[in-house]
Amino acid sequence: MRALVVLLLATMLFAAGCSLFGNYELEGLPCDASAPQGQECLPDAGFTCVRVDGGAGACVRMK
Numbered sequence: 698m699r700a701l702v703v704l705l706l707a708t709m710l711f712a713a714g715c716s717l718f719g720n721y722e723l724e725g726l727p728c729d730a731s732a733p734q735g736q737e738c739l740p741d742a743g744f745t746c747v748r749v750d751g752g753a754g755a756c757v758r759m760k
Contacts, residue, residue: 728754 728737728746730753737746738756748754 723756724758726756728756 723738723742723744726738728748730737737754738744740759743759744756745759746754747757
């Protein structure tokens with residue numbers, strides 16, 4: 698029983714660590730079409746949506 702509790706806690710800590718300290722690299726990913734205008738690629742994280750020929754667009758790092 699104790700091993701099960703330890704395994705459960707370790708799994709929870711690992712999952713929390715991955716989500717809290719994850720590296721979200723958006724470069725090259727498609728823009729989020731459901732997001733409001735100007736928010737398609739997390740501008741607070743330094744990315745913007747660039748559309749070419751009216752297509753779906755891709756996220757690129759702002760300079």
